[in-house]
Amino acid sequence: MQLYYSILLLGLVQCSDARIGIERFLPKRPDGDTCSNISFPGNGFPSGKTLFKFNVLGRDSNWDGSFDPNGDRAIIVPLNGRTNIMLLNGDSAQDNSYDSRCEDCRNGDFCILDADGVNGDAEICVADPFASDVPCTDEYTETCDEPAEYAIFARTVGKGSASAGLCIDIDGDENCYVGSTSINPKKATDISQQLLTVCADGVKIGLFDAICKNADGEIGPCKGEFAEETDESYYWAYDAAGNRRAEFRFYDAALLNEITDTTCFGVTRDGAVC
Secondary structure: OHHHHHHHHOOOOOOHHHHOOHHHHOOOOOOOOOHHHOOOOOOOOOOOOOOEEEEEEEEOOOOOOOOOOOOOOEEEEEOOOEEEEEEEEOOOOOOOOOOHHHOOOOEOOEEEEEOEOOOOEEEEEEOOOOOOOOOEOOOOOOOOOOEOOEEEEEEEEOOOOOEEEEEEEEOOEEEEOOOOOEOOEOOOEEOHHHHHEEEEOOEEEEOOOOOEEOOOOOEEOOOOOOOEEOOEEEEEEEEOOOOOEEEEEEEEHHHHHHHHOOOOOOOEHHHOOO
16 A cells, blocks of 8 residues: 555656545544544655755754755754744745845755754745735635645654744744644654744734735735835744754645645645634
8 A cells, every 4th residue: 555655646647547545545533534644654754756855953062063964955953942944935936025045046946045053043945835925814815725835744853852833023023833833753744834824913924925014003915004014034933852853845735635635735824823
């Protein structure tokens, strides 16, 4: 069964008949919900091509400052304590929010710019996961169910239990993901929700969304009464919590959902926890 499932994930079998009977590989709970019980074989990462992958390596206070970043695929952080992994928009198709510092990325829209996060900050370029840059509110709902274009899986290896969650700083006011930010040990899980969405003042925000304010200082999408632009920055708040190695891998979310005949992978803005 694992071999058959791996072939599907590699995309070598693309005809619709290949997905017939896929449900038997996805155990269901009694209430019929399959998402919480989907588990990929082995280490938990889907088989097949990744869009990007990197590791986060925790180092203690005796670290001498030397490391091999393994071809721009590792970030170094303190073994304990928070590091902000600053996120830059590496998607050159996004004219408004593309960060020109990402233009030298060798991996398309993804690369690590500053791998040394020991002093509190690192920098990484990632693609804009959402086609639009409009956050989700009770009034503006047209982008609430817009799916992220990629999914992020992660796991920790060895001792310790790391955590990571998306934060947005809006004019100096920090808002971070308020759900669980833990990273599963040993077996990878989809943590797109905690790394690609965040809630601020009841507004559900996707990574790299544009945020504006109205005359009362309330935030929302840059339309209608929300005409005042803000200064926002996005970053992952990461804490190794004694863990020396966490692994992150990015996948095409639509392909994972097609192969498994579900809508379980990736996230929509409406998935942000408020």
